[in-house]
Every structure is written in C-alpha cells, then in structure tokens.
Amino acid sequence: xxxxxxxxxNIDENPIEKRIGxxxxxxxxxxxxxxxxxxxxxxxxxxxxxxxxxxxxxxxxSRFALFSRxxxxxxxxxxxxxxxxxxxxxxxSAPDINLVVSHLPSKTNANDHCLTNAAIELNRDILDCEAxxxxxxxxxxxxxxxxxxxxxxxxxxxxxxxxxxxxxxMETRTVQRRKYPLFYxxxxxxxxxxxxxxxxxxxxxxxxxxxxxxxxxDQVLLRPKLMEALDELRFLDSDGVESLLTVSGIxxxxxxxxxxxxxxxxxxxAIRS
Numbered sequence: 001x002x003x004x005x006x007x008x009x010n011i012d013e014n015p016i017e018k019r020i021g022x023x024x025x026x027x028x029x030x031x032x033x034x035x036x037x038x039x040x041x042x043x044x045x046x047x048x049x050x051x052x053x054x055x056x057x058x059x060x061x062s063r064f065a066l067f068s069r070x071x072x073x074x075x076x077x078x079x080x081x082x083x084x085x086x087x088x089x090x091x092x093s094a095p096d097i098n099l100v101v102s103h104l105p106s107k108t109n110a111n112d113h114c115l116t117n118a119a120i121e122l123n124r125d126i127l128d129c130e131a132x133x134x135x136x137x138x139x140x141x142x143x144x145x146x147x148x149x150x151x152x153x154x155x156x157x158x159x160x161x162x163x164x165x166x167x168x169x170m171e172t173r174t175v176q177r178r179k180y181p182l183f184y185x186x187x188x189x190x191x192x193x194x195x196x197x198x199x200x201x202x203x204x205x206x207x208x209x210x211x212x213x214x215x216x217x218d219q220v221l222l223r224p225k226l227m228e229a230l231d232e233l234r235f236l237d238s239d240g241v242e243s244l245l246t247v248s249g250i251x252x253x254x255x256x257x258x259x260x261x262x263x264x265x266x267x268x269x270a271i272r273s
Contacts, residue, residue: 002267002268002269003231003265003266003267003268004030004031004070004091004265004266004268005027005028005029005030005031005232005263005264005265006029006030006031006032006033006141006220006263006264006265006266007023007024007027007029007031007032007033007261007262007263008033008035008101008141008142008218008220008261008262008263008264009023009032009033009034009035009218009257009259009260009261009262010034010035010036010103010143010218010257010258010259011034011035011036011037011038011040011256011257011259012036012038012253012257012258012259013036013037013038013039014038014253014256014257015038015039016255016256016257017040017046019239019242019244019256020032020034020040020046020239021046021048021049022239022240022241023236023239023240023261023263024046024048024054024069025048025049025050025240026239026240027240027263029069029263030068030069030070030073031066031067031068031070032046032054032065032066032067032068033064033065033066033101033141033142034064034065034066034067035064035101035103035142035143035259036103036143037064037065040065041063041065043056043065044056045067046067052069053069054067054068054069055067055068055069057075057087058075058077058085058087058101059077059080061080062077062080062085063082063085063103064085064101064103066085066087066101070091072091072092073089073090073091073092074088074089074090075087075088075089075099076088076089078098078129078132078133079125079128079129081122081125083102083103083104083105083118083122084100084101084102084103084122084125084142085100085101085102086098086099086100086125086126086129087099087100087101088133091268092268094268094269094271095135095137095271095273096133096135096137097137097138097139097226097271098126098129098130098133098135098137098138098139099138099139099141100122100126100138100139100140100141100142101141101142102122102140102141102142102143102144103142103143103145104118104119104122104142104143104144104145104146104152105118105145106145107145107204110145112150112151112152115145115146115150115151115152116151116152116155116158117152118152119144119146119152119153119155119158119159120152120155120157120158122140122159123157123158123159123160126138126140127181130181135225135273136181136223136224136225137223137225137226137271137272137273138183138222138223138226139220139221139222139223139226139266140159140183140219140220140221140222141219141220141221141262142218142219143217143218143259144217144218144219145217146217147212147215147216147217148161148163148185148187148188148216148219149188153185153219153221156173156175156180157180159183159185159221160173160180160181160182160183161182161183161184161185161221162182162183162184162185163185163188163189164184165184165224165227165228167182168182168183168184168224168227169224169227170182170224171224181223182223182224183221183222183223184221184222184223184224184226184227185219185221186220186222186227186230186233187216187219187220187221190216190233190234190235191214191216192214196234197234197235197236197237198214198235198236198237198245198260199214200214200215200216200235200260201215201216201217201218201235201251201259201260201262202214202215202216202217202218202251202258202259202260203215203250203251203258217259218235218259218260218261218262219262220233220262220264224272225271225272225273226266226271226272228270228272229266229267229268229269229270229271230264230265230266230267231264231265231266231267232263232264232265233262233263233264233265234262234263234264235260235261235262235263236260236261236262236263237260239256242255244256244257244260244261
C-alpha cells in the first residue's frame with residue numbers, strides 16, 4: 001500500500017450518492033469523509049456500481065460520515081465532539097495517524113470571535129490526543145468556515161498553520177517565550193484562477209465592504225511529520241461525468257452542493273515517524 005487517497009466533501013445534506021460514487025470510482029478513493037452527510041449519516045456502507053463497497057468507520061453517534069475501502073486499515077475513535085471527530089487511523093505497516101474531521105460554526109450564525117474560539121478549543125483537543133498517542137502525526141481536514149489567512153487558522157493558540165514547508169519544518173514557533181506546534185497549510189496555493197482547478201471551494205457573495213467571493217473553507221492541514229507525504233491536492237469541479245458548477249461557474253447547490261469536494265493523497269512511505 002504505497003498511498004491513500006482521500007475525498008472530503010460537505011454535501012449540504014443533499015441526496016447525491018450517485019455523484020459521490022462516480023468520484024470514488026474515477027479517483028480510486030480509499031477514504032471518504034462527508035460533512036453534513038444527510039441521509040448517508042445512517043448508512044453502514046456505500047455500494048458502488050462496480051459492486052465494491054466502502055464500509056462506515058465513524059461511529060453511529062458521530063455527525064460525520066467516514067467510509068473506507070482501504071485494505072489492512074483500522075479506525076478507532078479517540079474523541080468525539082459536536083463539531084469534530086478525532087480518530088486513530090492505521091494504514092498497513094505505516095505509522096499511526098491522528099485523523100481529525102471537523103465542521104466549525106457557519107459564518108451565517110457565528111462571528112469571527114466565535115470561530116476563533118472554536119479553533120482554539122479544537123486545537124486543545126488535538127494536542128491532548130497527540131499527548132496521549134505519544135506522537136504528532138495529525139491530519140486536520142474539514143469545513144473550517146474560515147480561510148487560511150483568518151485568525152482561527154493562523155493564530156498561535158488556534159491551528160498555528162503556516163503556508164510554507166520551510167517554516168513548518170521548524171515544527172514550533174515561539175510567542176511570548178512559549179512554543180506552539182505548527183501545522184503546514186497547503187491550501188494557500190489553491191486560491192485564484194491561476195491554479196489547476198477551481199479558484200476556491202465555496203462561493204459567498206455579500207454586500208459587505210470586503211467580499212472575497214471565492215473562499216477556501218474546506219481545508220486539509222498537516223503536522224510537519226506528514227507534510228512531505230502529501231502528493232496530489234486539488235478541488236474538483238466535476239464528478240467525472242457531470243459538472244459540479246452552475247453555468248455561471250459557481251458550486252451548484254441545487255444538483256450537487258454549495259461546497260466543492262477536496263481530493264488529496266498521502267504517500268505512506270514518506271511519513272516521518
């Protein structure tokens with residue numbers, strides 16, 4: 001098992017299992033993480049047109065739906081919260097990984113202070129699980145409802161996420177003589193229309209003084225011991241057959257979701273123990 005292929009998607013509770021199945025088959029997805037999974041929250045497995053199945057690996061009380069078809073893997077819940085799920089995941093003989101799936105409060109109902117507070121609380125739980133596991137091989141993925149540059153993602157007591165491997169390789173940064181562990185955040189490179197895929201994952205128009213329109217709320221962050229293992233990374237604008245965008249080029253909420261899916265893969269041989 002040389003690599004693991006992940007798909008993260010906030011499907012906005014829409015019944016789009018057919019589209020999900022197309023993505024799984026076309027991209028050979030091993031681990032599927034659904035945010036706002038709707039009716040799929042109750043499913044024990046997803047059956048593809050090929051007859052293959054992905055079995056649910058998140059527990060029945062979780063608000064997230066995680067499915068896997070990767071062989072020789074295990075998933076064990078370390079901590080479950082209303083807004084996040086932390087699981088110990090093993091892939092063959094590769095070192096264990098703490099897999100964190102999250103959905104932080106919506107900007108519709110929460111201000112920046114609330115989102116920053118949620119990031120700080122989640123980071124505390126991550127640090128606690130890392131301490132108990134005895135390692136910092138952590139992947140954080142989910143709908144953070146913040147861009148990479150926003151306070152909760154970048155602040156030292158939040159995710160402390162930096163845009164470059166050069167900085168992340170230092171593993172910590174010091175604020176007021178205290179050291180804080182870093183995350184590497186590759187999502188900075190996904191902004192704008194000079195990227196290989198869509199210019200973001202979520203389109204939000206408003207009449208406010210600042211409106212970015214395209215946002216990157218759906219993210220994957222990696223601790224430094226995992227950052228060299230990251231291979232492919234891209235947002236998807238098609239399920240392999242049909243577009244996930246409207247004719248005006250924004251996420252099609254009616255026939256897919258208001259979020260675009262995020263695909264990434266990890267080279268297991270490049271994980272640092």
